[in-house]
Amino acid sequence: MIKTDAEVLVAGGGVAGVAAAIASARQGLRTCLVEKESFAGGIGFSGLLRHICGLYLNGENAPEETLNQGLAQEIVCMLNKLSPDKTVKKIGRVYVLPYSRDDLKSVFDKLLSAEPNLEVYLETAVESVKKTGDEITGITIKKSGDKYDITPKVVIDCTGNGEVSAMAGTGFDLSSSEERQLAGYVLRIKGIKDYDEILQIKVPFYLAEAVEKNKLSLYLRFSTLSPGDARDEGYLKISVVVGDDTKSNELAVSEALSVHRYLAERIEQFKSSYVAETSQAVMQREDRRIRGEYTLTEEDILNARKFPDGIVKNSWPIEIWDRNKGTIYKYVPKDDYYEIPFGCLKVKGFNNLLCAGRCISVSHTALGSTRVMGTCISLGEQAGIAAANKIKHGNYLLSGHKI
Ligand SMILES: Cc1cc2nc3c(=O)[nH]c(=O)nc-3n(C[C@H](O)[C@H](O)[C@H](O)COP(=O)(O)OP(=O)(O)OC[C@H]3O[C@@H](n4cnc5c(N)ncnc54)[C@H](O)[C@@H]3O)c2cc1C
The missing domain is CATH 3.50.50.60 (FAD/NAD(P)-binding domain)
Incomplete structure (x- = not known):
């Protein structure tokens, strides 16, 4: 009461x-x-x-x-x-x-x-x-x-x-939805082998390549990787586009997770990595x-x-x-x-x-x-x-x- x-x-x-x-x-x-x-x-x-x-x-x-x-x-x-x-x-x-x-x-x-x-x-x-x-x-x-x-x-x-x-x-x-800033969804990744600064450059490079091959949506290439507190940990800040409805939120989450899968299949250091935690929801910047x-x-x-x-x-x-x-x-x-x-x-x-x-x-x-x-x-x-x-x-x- x-x-x-x-x-x-x-x-x-x-x-x-x-x-x-x-x-x-x-x-x-x-x-x-x-x-x-x-x-x-x-x-x-x-x-x-x-x-x-x-x-x-x-x-x-x-x-x-x-x-x-x-x-x-x-x-x-x-x-x-x-x-x-x-x-x-x-x-x-x-x-x-x-x-x-x-x-x-x-x-x-x-x-x-x-x-x-x-x-x-x-x-x-x-x-x-x-x-x-x-x-x-x-x-x-x-x-x-x-x-x-x-x-x-x-x-x-x-x-x-x-x-x-x-x-x-x-x-x-x-x-307008065209002008609105990219939304974000964060993944805490564990099990990364030998995290180093080069990996932070590799990630956007691989994502740009995936976009060029039409494997991922254009905006996903603006995702970034930054280090966590532990040696095997990194934070993937995934850039997504999202509307106000639940369906587009679910789609954005699944796109974000597909970025990690894509990287794990191609970059040796990501091979045994896994998503340990995610942000609670897709977050609107604007x-x-x-x-x-x-x-x-x-x-x-x-x-x-x-x-x-x-x-x-x-x-x-x-x-x-x-x-x-x-x-x-x-x-x-x-x-x-x-x-x-x-x-x-x-x-x-x-x-x-x-x-x-x-x-x-x-x-x-x-x-x-x-x-x-x-x-x-x-x-x-x-x-x-x-x-x-x-x-x-x-x-x-x-x-x-x-x-
Ligand atoms: C992807 C992304 C990355 C970012 N990175 C950074 C960063 O690294 N560093 C930084 O400083 N900032 C960052 N920001 C910006 C920053 O986090 C937010 O803009 C800021 O936290 C907003 O704070 P707020 O209190 O205005 O809103 P919010 O944090 O959104 O809080 C609003 C609160 O209101 C509650 N609420 C909503 N409606 C109702 C209701 N009807 N009744 C009761 N409660 C309600 C919500 O549940 C929520 O808890 C980032 C933002 C995004 C989207």
Whole structure:
């Protein structure tokens, strides 16, 4: 039985939602976090990902601290304590933090359970939204077949795909299926013989050959291999194209598995390898982008633009996973960053609805930079703080607001 008088409802417990809920609860607001899965962390936990991107300034020197303070910094400190060997690493021109998903889970569980003002409902989904004028006046959530009504003062949509905003009837953008970025499915492969860097080059080479011979779909050639923690382990990040229906998801999973079979039949080092684990589902890089009071553009990012209502700093490049051309990078000027303004979180036409994480108001290309986990954590935190400001002081941003 769920009975809550939460003032702030956070929908979706991915990295953005966890941060939003903690930040709101820490401001003294009665907060509830509603997550449809049985765990917190979203793709950051279930996706078999290995690096948190978007935490640092990308420049000449290795960063000593995170670009955004607050929860991003706190989470990094807690992760470092659990795995001191996982330190900041440079990949190409950018800095990332390697992490293990079990560590992330343990950090999130600890942070969430430490907040007396926070109720966390797992295996619970937001099912419908009631709207009156420009206000959300009620939310119905569903757990184990039972439905409960909640009347929060502010709602924060952290569902990744803007599901709750769409239920409320907000405007959103969704790229055409042709333009939409490649989705991904990760396989943890064990039993690889003598993993070395050459194998990482061999994989795309063999896949390009398979595409040329019409044995695999074109986009599968943009799959990559990266090392795991053990000598015989590697992570295959398979690029797939997927629609919204279950059938196309099943097809994408079977295509992803066929990549491993193809490699195992042809590359000696893969011969005895096997799929030890997979990401929970095919993961969309791009989904609904909610229309906010401001929509961040590629130009803003590449010019390292700062805003009067800038709330999150980001130095991560625009990373487009194009289904015909593969990965395209466009960099923020070296040693600089751009700001994400609060207007990207404030849903247009709604007084008490914010969004945070992957579904904020950005253009198709800008999303290639804002969607990474480090950035989503800070976006969530700022949404939580803003929601609390609104309830306590009547304004989302306090005067003299500074990042
Ligand atoms: C293939 C791929 C590889 C990536 N690699 C990296 C990487 O290496 N490093 C990096 O930093 N980033 C990476 N990213 C990006 C990053 O992982 C995501 O963009 C980020 O984790 C999004 O966080 P989020 O909290 O906004 O959304 P999500 O993680 O999607 O969380 C949304 C949560 O909302 C829940 N939810 C949805 N609807 C409802 C509802 N109606 N009711 C209740 N709950 C609901 C979902 O179950 C989910 O837990 C990758 C993304 C993809 C797709």
